[in-house]
Amino acid sequence: xxxxxxxxxxxxxxxxxxxxxxxxxxxxxxxxxxxxxxxxxxxxxxxxxxxxxxxxxxxxxxxxxxxxxxxxxxxxxxxxxxxxxxxxxxxxxxxxxxxxxxxxxxxxxxxxxxxxxxxxxxxxxxxxxxxxxxxxxxxxxxxxxxxxxxxxxxxxxxxxxxxxxxxxxxxxxxxxxxxxxxxxxxxxxxxxxxxxxxxxxxxxxxxxxxxxxxxxxxxxxxxxxxxxxxxxxxxxxxxxxxxxxxxxxxxxxxxxxxxxxxxxxxxxxxxxxxxxxxxxxxxxxxxxxxxxxxxxxxxxxxxxxxxxxxxxxxxxxxxxx
Amino acid sequence: xxxxxxxxxxxxxxxxxxxxxxxxxxxxxxxxxxxxxxxxxxxxxxxxxxxxxxxxxxxxxxxxxxxxxxxxxxxxxxxxxxxxxxxxxxxxxxxxxxxxxxxxxxxxxxxxxxxxxxxxxxxxxxxxxxxxxxxxxxxxxxxxxxxxxxxxxxxxxxxxxxxxxxxxxxxxxxxxxxxxxxxxxxxxxxxxxxxxxxxxxxxxxxxxxxxxxxxxxxxxxxxxxxxxxxxxxxxxxxxxxxxxxxxxxxxxxxxxxxxxxxxxxxxxxxxxxxxxxxxxxxxxxxxxxxxxxxxxxxxxxxxxxxxxxxxxxxxxxxxxx
Numbered sequence: 001x002x003x004x005x006x007x008x009x010x011x012x013x014x015x016x017x018x019x020x021x022x023x024x025x026x027x028x029x030x031x032x033x034x035x036x037x038x039x040x041x042x043x044x045x046x047x048x049x050x051x052x053x054x055x056x057x058x059x060x061x062x063x064x065x066x067x068x069x070x071x072x073x074x075x076x077x078x079x080x081x082x083x084x085x086x087x088x089x090x091x092x093x094x095x096x097x098x099x100x101x102x103x104x105x106x107x108x109x110x111x112x113x114x115x116x117x118x119x120x121x122x123x124x125x126x127x128x129x130x131x132x133x134x135x136x137x138x139x140x141x142x143x144x145x146x147x148x149x150x151x152x153x154x155x156x157x158x159x160x161x162x163x164x165x166x167x168x169x170x171x172x173x174x175x176x177x178x179x180x181x182x183x184x185x186x187x188x189x190x191x192x193x194x195x196x197x198x199x200x201x202x203x204x205x206x207x208x209x210x211x212x213x214x215x216x217x218x219x220x221x222x223x224x225x226x227x228x229x230x231x232x233x234x235x236x237x238x239x240x241x242x243x244x245x246x247x248x249x250x251x252x253x254x255x256x257x258x259x260x261x262x263x264x265x266x267x268x269x270x271x272x273x274x275x276x277x278x279x280x281x282x283x284x285x286x287x288x289x290x291x292x293x294x295x296x297x298x299x300x301x302x303x304x305x306x307x308x309x310x311x312x313x314x315x316x317x318x319x320x321x
Numbered sequence: 322x323x324x325x326x327x328x329x330x331x332x333x334x335x336x337x338x339x340x341x342x343x344x345x346x347x348x349x350x351x352x353x354x355x356x357x358x359x360x361x362x363x364x365x366x367x368x369x370x371x372x373x374x375x376x377x378x379x380x381x382x383x384x385x386x387x388x389x390x391x392x393x394x395x396x397x398x399x400x401x402x403x404x405x406x407x408x409x410x411x412x413x414x415x416x417x418x419x420x421x422x423x424x425x426x427x428x429x430x431x432x433x434x435x436x437x438x439x440x441x442x443x444x445x446x447x448x449x450x451x452x453x454x455x456x457x458x459x460x461x462x463x464x465x466x467x468x469x470x471x472x473x474x475x476x477x478x479x480x481x482x483x484x485x486x487x488x489x490x491x492x493x494x495x496x497x498x499x500x501x502x503x504x505x506x507x508x509x510x511x512x513x514x515x516x517x518x519x520x521x522x523x524x525x526x527x528x529x530x531x532x533x534x535x536x537x538x539x540x541x542x543x544x545x546x547x548x549x550x551x552x553x554x555x556x557x558x559x560x561x562x563x564x565x566x567x568x569x570x571x572x573x574x575x576x577x578x579x580x581x582x583x584x585x586x587x588x589x590x591x592x593x594x595x596x597x598x599x600x601x602x603x604x605x606x607x608x609x610x611x612x613x614x615x616x617x618x619x620x621x622x623x624x625x626x627x628x629x630x631x632x633x634x635x636x637x638x639x640x641x642x
Contacts, residue, residue, distance in 0.1 A: 025546075026544060029544070029547075037380065040370075040380055040382045040383070040384075041381065041383060043383060043384065044383055044384065045384070047340070047384065052541055052543035053543065054514075054543035054568075054571050055514055055515065055541065055543045058514075058515065058567045058568040058570065058571060059361055059362060059515060060567065061361045061362070062365055063361075063364065063366070079547075186507075186508075187507075187508065187536050193375075193376055194380060204538075205544065205547070205549050206547075209548050209549045209552045210551040211551070213551055213552055214552075215536055215538075215552055216552075217525075217537070217538035222346070222373035222402070223526065225346075226347025226348070226350075226373075226526070227347045227348070227526035227527045227530050227531035228526050228530045229636055229637075230530055230532070230534055230634060230635060230636060230637060231530045231534055231535075232636075233635075246379045246381065247375075247376060247380060250375050253642075257642050261636070313551060314551060315550055315553075315578075315582070316550075316551060321550070
């Protein structure tokens, strides 16, 4: 585990913390959904909120105060709303922790505790931003409520990279086949629930919309039957995620319906992956990381088939906004 | 105000309430987003959560207990997940309030306090489900924290129907024109933030996806620049909502960009509406109701132009799911 993470956890022990605010934008926000799920499922007393940075600033939650922990994330550490949110939270007396890839970035300077993550594929999964999010919340719950899953989490994350590498190698031929099959689609929906919803959202808005200019929407599997499912026909593509958390029955129900009436369904099922060294106590929370790695591999192949590199943008970092 | 609402408010006074859970599916859930916004903005101590019913059940929030208030809604009162959520919450000792159109429905029987709303266009806006949601949360905040906006809310809602009727009459020609212009679109996005996000979500999933089989997604205006905006080109249609709450700058920024690079933008701006009798203290929370009425009118005209009645379904209430 990174020394930066340990320092933040030490700081948690010194503070009375009654609420956690998870604040970021886009992809950085999406990786916080599973932490929110953990806090809802596991915490006896600590309330939690997840906001897009500019919504957080303007909503100005009245309960944000010196007993609040605000965790922020921005890859390059330059997202203006997120930097401003950090300063705003500090001004309210909250304890601030910022995750970023760049230790010299504005976000790194704005927060009390910066954690510089390392998401190179050669690095331990322990040092990935999404993993650090879980380390922070389970560390908090250990310190404040005696939650005992922290060590299970750490040992599970230590093994995760090698498990994921094996699964990616197995998945590659299917990813290539799916990329060929879906390369001309104009709309692709994603679907998930619980700890998985964040990666469904990430794939929809960061990969499909941002990096491939394909129309998309992350449909919550529990909401599907209350409106969205009416768009389904044989030709409408869906990516359905099946996780290992307690909401899996929602995903299974949505998948069954989609397979009954649709013919363009991609299923990524965490049960089909070898995650045997992941502790049962945290398996549901970690499964999204494995699914995300496969989704990313599919994205790479899709980009190749479409001759549309994932780095292509028409507006982002190019025009004022 | 309905006697049912008063009875629920009386019950709030008798109970220690530290958390509010807003639980429903689809359109019934969408009308709770502005109540969550109110609780975040206005409440000093009461924490709040919003879940789709089946997510609530399976997530099983650990902090749900006898000090929780759970507000549920289902129009016909038959949504199985929502009925089950009510029983689940009661079993945890929570105080349950259920909004429904049918006082004999399973939801009405499952909750401790049923509120039978009246959303006929002839009824006072006070008795609409979305208005009752605000009455409940402001009544709760009056009882527990001395929040003084409850009477402003009530007097503002009393006048709202007539204001909305005038605005609808003014909007009708434009609604008809827009319906003609957008009738062949395959994808239409909606966008909003703050108190407005719920109606952006409602229009996307209930009107466009469910009732018109048009692809859609409610994009949060604060998330737009962190992925979704890359799908924008001249021909991609957006409906951008401008409300009167504190997050309006997010909506304005998104609109400006969309109008710069897009040519298919529908703007519904609450500032252009005559809401003079609505109290300033609650205007931001009530503005979504007026915008929703205009959206509904646009939906009616769109359905006519497309020869696709809003009541048409292929799956809902027709096949098992």
